[in-house]
Every structure is written in structure tokens, then in C-alpha cells.
Amino acid sequence: DGGITQSPKYLFRKEGQNVTLSCEQNLNHDAMYWYRQDPGQGLRLIYYSQIVNDFQKGDIAEGYSVSREKKESFPLTVTSAQKNPTAFYLCASSIQGGTYNEQFFGPGTRLTVL
């Protein structure tokens, strides 16, 4: 089955720790994205990548870092500099050049800072 997988489903972090969220896709999509969702806030764009070894900051990139070494993978690191990291994190992918930029989403990772 083609799709996007995210792991882990739930993640607990102590304050001051960095954690990395995994995102893998087998849809052969060039573009990948990370969003954060907070209650009552909708989805906000953290980072996106249109091609391997290249990525751009989104609206709320501070305290986060990403890498794109492989087409299939786009891991997100939540660093200790992120002041309020507790949220639901969603990874998505899309083709390049599509009119509507339909994005396919993974099931999400719920991060809780203890």
C-alpha cells in the first residue's frame, strides 16, 4: 500500500531534550512538509522540502530542524529551543507541479513535554 508513515504515534519528552520525529513516504512524491496542529489553531507550516537536499522554513520554524537526505524520508527534530513543543505533528507529501498541490497526510505524532 502506498502512503505516509509517521513514528512514533505518541512521544514523551523531558524538557531540555531534543527529539526526532520520523516521516517516510512511498508515493514517489518530490515534496514533503511538516505541520504542527494545536487545539483551536489549525495547521501551521514548520518546514517543507521540494527536492532532496533542499528545504525551506515555514511560518513557525524556530526551534525545529529538518533534513532531506533521501526522497522518501523527511525527519523533524524538535530541539530544546522550541519553547512550547507539546502538539500534534503532521507530515505530508505531494507531487511537484500539481495544480492544487494536493497534500497527502500521515497519521501524525502526538508529542508531549513532561
Add this chain to the structure above:
Amino acid sequence: QKEVEQDPGPLSVPEGAIVSLNCTYSNSAFQYFMWYRQYSRKGPELLMYTYSSGNKEDGRFTAQVDKSSKYISLFIRDSQPSDSATYLCAPRGYSGGGADGLTFGKGTHLIIQP
């Protein structure tokens, strides 16, 4: 003024009712309009998309765009309990064929009462 405004609800209606979900936006460059549906604790999925002003129907769902008033609507006829979800609007402009992040509304939480 935020780029995309959407009433978070919750909106609770009885089964079989016609539901109207709405968004307003401020960026006149938006040309493509998408609605995503998100079930609780899941990733969003694309429900419908339209281009420019006008209506588009797909089964029980109708998407309507009025660019002159920057107003987007999604109508659900004969609503079912399975329609209970959060509905997010996502308008976008032309990106020259590239893939960039979407701007989402906060989402409206819809509850269909059996």
C-alpha cells in the same frame, strides 16, 4: 486580519440536516480552494477542490467560492453521523508549478447527532 478565518465551532446538527461550513480569506491572489476533512486523532484528507469562483458538486457535498466577497462554503446534504469530523479550508495561489505549504483555516468541528 488573518489570512484565512474559520469558525472553530463546534457545530452540532441532527442527522439528515443540511450543513453549511464557511471560510473567509483576505489574499486576493488565492485561486484554488480546497476542503480537507480530519477525523479525530487522524491526518487530514482532501475532500474537495475548486478553481476560482463557482460551484462544484460531488455526491452529498457542494463546494462554493465567491471570490468577489472572498467567501468559501462547503455544503453537506443529508448529513450522516460519519460526517462528524473537523473540516479545514485551504485556499492557495498559483505557485508557478512548485510545491509549497498550504495555509489552513482553524477548522470547524462538526458533530452530526444520530
